[in-house]
Structure formats: C-alpha cells, structure tokens
Amino acid sequence: MILAVASGKGGAGKTSIVAALVASLGPACVMADCDVDAANGAIALGAHVSETEPYYAGPGFEIDSAVCTGCGLCHDACRFNAIAADKGKRRFAIIPELCERCGACLDRCPAKAIRSFEKQAGRLFVSDTRLGITLVHAELVPGEDTSGKLVSKVRERADAIAGGRSIIVVDSPPGIGCPVIASLSGSDLVLVVVEASSSGIRDAERLIKLVSSMGKKSVALINKSGLSASMDTRAKSMLSSAGIPLAGEIPFNPILRSIEEQGRTWIDVEGTAGNSVRRALEAIQGIITGLSRKKRRS
Ligand code: SF4
Ligand code: SF4
Numbered sequence: 001m002i003l004a005v006a007s008g009k010g011g012a013g014k015t016s017i018v019a020a021l022v023a024s025l026g027p028a029c030v031m032a033d034c035d036v037d038a039a040n041g042a043i044a045l046g047a048h049v050s051e052t053e054p055y056y057a058g059p060g061f062e063i064d065s066a067v068c069t070g071c072g073l074c075h076d077a078c079r080f081n082a083i084a085a086d087k088g089k090r091r092f093a094i095i096p097e098l099c100e101r102c103g104a105c106l107d108r109c110p111a112k113a114i115r116s117f118e119k120q121a122g123r124l125f126v127s128d129t130r131l132g133i134t135l136v137h138a139e140l141v142p143g144e145d146t147s148g149k150l151v152s153k154v155r156e157r158a159d160a161i162a163g164g165r166s167i168i169v170v171d172s173p174p175g176i177g178c179p180v181i182a183s184l185s186g187s188d189l190v191l192v193v194v195e196a197s198s199s200g201i202r203d204a205e206r207l208i209k210l211v212s213s214m215g216k217k218s219v220a221l222i223n224k225s226g227l228s229a230s231m232d233t234r235a236k237s238m239l240s241s242a243g244i245p246l247a248g249e250i251p252f253n254p255i256l257r258s259i260e261e262q263g264r265t266w267i268d269v270e271g272t273a274g275n276s277v278r279r280a281l282e283a284i285q286g287i288i289t290g291l292s293r294k295k296r297r298s
Contacts, residue, residue: 006172008203027132032158047127060119074105148178226251248280
C-alpha cells in the first residue's frame with residue numbers, strides 16, 4: 001500500500017503532516033522523502049544515515065587543457081554558451097552549470113581534448129529515525145535538473161525495503177512538475193494537503209487535476225483552517241466540485257510549529273490542536289486500512 005502526500009505549493013504543511021502520519025502508523029511503515037530539492041523529512045524524524053549511495057544522472061564533460069590546441073571549434077559548436085573562453089580566445093573551459101550534456105563539443109573537437117565522465121548529481125540515503133521508521137531520502141546537487149529521475153530512485157529503494165509488506169508514505173515535492181508525477185506514480189492513494197489560502201486552494205486545484213489525469217484515487221485534508229471563514233468555505237467548495245472526499249481539517253495553531261521546534265511531531269500536541277490532528281489522521285488511517293484490505297483480496 002503506497003500513500004503519496006502532496007500539496008500544490010510549498011509551505012502547506014505537507015511534511016509536518018507526513019511526519020505525524022508515519023509517527024502514528026509506527027515502525028511498520030517506510031517513509032520516502034521525494035522532495036529531493038529541499039528534503040526535510042530527516043530533520044522532522046531525527047534521522048541517522050545508515051547507507052549512502054551516489055546518484056549519477058548522466059555524463060559530464062571536461063576539457064583536458066594539456067591536449068587542447070585552443071582552436072575554439074568547441075566554443076562555436078556549443079549552442080548553450082556553456083564553453084567559456086579567455087580574453088585571447090586561447091584557453092577554453094566548460095561551465096558545468098550551463099552544460100546541457102548534448103555532446104556536440106565532444107564530436108567537434110579535432111584534438112580529442114574533451115572527455116565525458118560519469119558525473120555525480122546527488123546522493124541517496126537510507127536512515128534510521130528516532131521513531132523506528134526507515135526513511136529513504138536524497139539530495140540533488142544544486143543546479144542539477146534531473147530531480148524526477150532521483151525521485152524514482154528514492155521510490156524504488158523504498159519499495160525494495162517495504163517488500164510489499166509495509167505501508168509506504170511518500171512525501172511528494174511541491175508543485176505539479178515531473179518530480180511530482182514521478183513521486184505519485186505507483187501510489188494507491190494520494191492525500192492532497194490543501195492550505196486554506198487563496199494560493200493554496202488554486203495550487204491544490206491544479207494538483208487535483210493532475211492526480212485525476214493519472215487515474216489516481218485521492219482524499220483531501222485542509223490545513224491552516226480557521227484563519228478566514230471565506231477561505232475555508234472556498235476550499236471545501238473546490239473539493240466538493242472536484243468530487244474529492246475531505247478526511248479532516250487542521251485549524252491553524254502556533255503550538256503546532258513550536259512542537260516541531262522541540263523535535264516532536266503534531267500527534268504529540270495535547271488539547272484541541274492535537275485532537276484535530278489525531279481525528280484527521282485516524283480518518284486517513286481508516287481509508288488506508290480499507291484500501292489495504294481491498295488490495296489483499298484482489
Ligand atoms: S556537452 Fe553540449 S552543452 Fe555541454 S559544453 Fe559541450 S556542446 Fe556545450
Ligand atoms: S575543440 Fe578541442 S582543441 Fe579546440 S578548443 Fe575546444 S577542446 Fe580545445
């Protein structure tokens with residue numbers, strides 16, 4: 001059973017909800033933090049890395065200055081302005097941040113001074129956490145643009161660890177781009193976290209359209225409700241028009257933020273704020289249990 005938790009925008013409270021959810025599910029679940037551009041599941045769960053593996057996204061290119069004759073043909077061949085020349089146009093160097101890895105310079109160089117090499121674009125980690133839950137997460141080297149591929153690697157590793165027995169909770173990246181699609185693929189259910197704000201509702205609506213175009217089942221949770229009655233009504237009406245069941249809502253409460261600063265999750269909060277979190281998570285767990293049974297029977 002794979003549950004993906006997504007929100008159309010950053011800052012909607014998705015990772016906090018994922019951390020509370022995995023804390024309530026316990027060590028039997030595996031968490032896959034697919035927000036590889038800004039992974040913070042490790043901080044939320046107090047992770048200790050037990051395994052690290054390099055992530056290679058494809059070839060990188062470099063010029064061997066000892067072999068380069070300074071003819072400048074590579075500079076002319078590069079359509080991405082990724083080859084810098086010195087003032088006298090005698091020395092050339094590839095700018096990794098601009099290089100699109102097309103290989104045109106390699107073909108053009110008569111002196112065979114350009115070589116390709118496996119370029120490390122990030123790292124994948126498997127971590128133990130203070131909650132006893134295994135966390136799979138990753139980091140992409142800044143400037144690398146292959147986050148969808150790294151997200152798929154995180155998902156594959158989490159699948160292998162779960163071995164079809166445990167529930168996998170996926171923390172999807174924000175937005176509706178390629179990395180989000182990679183994080184949602186293969187999931188049995190998508191929990192859409194809707195922030196009760198104008199941009200939160202608009203972005204969640206775009207996400208719901210994406211989820212529905214992928215043929216995925218989804219439920220929603222409204223976060224930061226209670227700040228504006230009109231936003232709460234708009235969020236509910238948007239979900240109702242889209243036919244998405246509402247599993248619960250979590251009113252805005254500064255206590256929730258302060259509990260995270262103490263290294264705890266939202267289910268540790270006592271009183272009204274904690275009760276609304278627990279109610280929402282119980283509803284989601286009920287849906288997960290129902291779907292898992294159905295899956296086992298089919
Ligand atoms: S691989 Fe392509 S983009 Fe990169 S430096 Fe060579 S020609 Fe330019
Ligand atoms: S084409 Fe080859 S030899 Fe000519 S400047 Fe580029 S790297 Fe140097």
